[in-house]
Each structure stands twice: as C-alpha cells, then as structure tokens.
Amino acid sequence: MDLADYVDDTATLFGLAENAAAGAILRCGPNTHVYIGGLPRWADDELDAAFEVTGHLVAEGDDADLRASDGRPRHGLGRHYVLKDATWERIT
Numbered sequence: 108m109d110l111a112d113y114v115d116d117t118a119t120l121f122g123l124a125e126n127a128a129a130g131a132i133l134r135c136g137p138n139t140h141v142y143i144g145g146l147p148r149w150a151d152d153e154l155d156a157a158f159e160v161t162g163h164l165v166a167e168g169d170d171a172d173l174r175a176s177d178g179r180p181r182h183g184l185g186r187h188y189v190l191k192d193a194t195w196e197r198i199t
Contacts, residue, residue, distance in 0.1 A: 108139065110164065110188050118164040118190065121198070124149040124156050129184055133160050144191040153197065162193030 110118075122135035131146040143160060170185040 108135070110139065110141065111166070113164050114166050114188075116164060117161065119159060119161040120190070121157065121159050124153045124158055126154065133158060133190070140188075142187060142189045143193050143195070144189045146193070156197055157199040158195045159198055160190055160193050160195040162190030165189050165191055 120133055120135050120141060122133040122140075125132050125134050125140070126148045127140070127142075129142065131143045131149045132140040133143060134140045141160075141164070144162065165188070166186060167189055168184050168186050174180060
C-alpha cells in the first residue's frame with residue numbers, strides 16, 4: 108500500500124499499536140507506520156494489540172529536513188504520515 112495515494116482523504120487502516128519517540132503509531136506493515144494525531148502514547152495494555160483506526164490522512168515533514176546544509180545527517184522524522192481527528196477500535 109502506498110499511503111501517498113490516500114493523503115488528504117479519510118482513511119481506515121489496520122495495524123498494531125506501538126509507541127515511538129514522537130508519539131503513538133499504528134504499524135501497518137514491516138516498513139509502514141502512521142502517527143495517530145493528538146495521541147502521545149498508547150496505554151501499556153494496548154501495545155501490540157490490533158486496531159482499526161480511521162482519520163484524515165495527511166503527510167507532514169520533508170526528508171530534506173534530515174540533512175544539514177553541509178550534508179551532515181540530522182535527527183528528525185522527515186516525511187511522515189499522520190491520521191488526524193482519528194477514532195479507533197481495538198480488534199484483538
């Protein structure tokens with residue numbers, strides 16, 4: 108699935124609840140995750156549970172932000188996806 112195809116639309120995604128340094132995420136595949144806008148962390152008893160999450164999918168950030176003007180790498184998120192105004196339901 109290419110999340111870019113669904114930017115600026117309402118999207119329903121399925122995945123596992125995980126916490127990242129920048130907030131709660133839904134892991135939708137081995138290399139795909141989406142931040143849950145406004146949710147700083149999943150509760151401990153929700154971690155690794157499967158959820159269905161619906162919200163307005165937006166792309167934020169830019170991969171160019173990961174390099175300083177001299178080319179050195181910087182810490183950051185780069186381009187990432189966020190489900191805004193999200194609602195979720197635990198399915199496992």
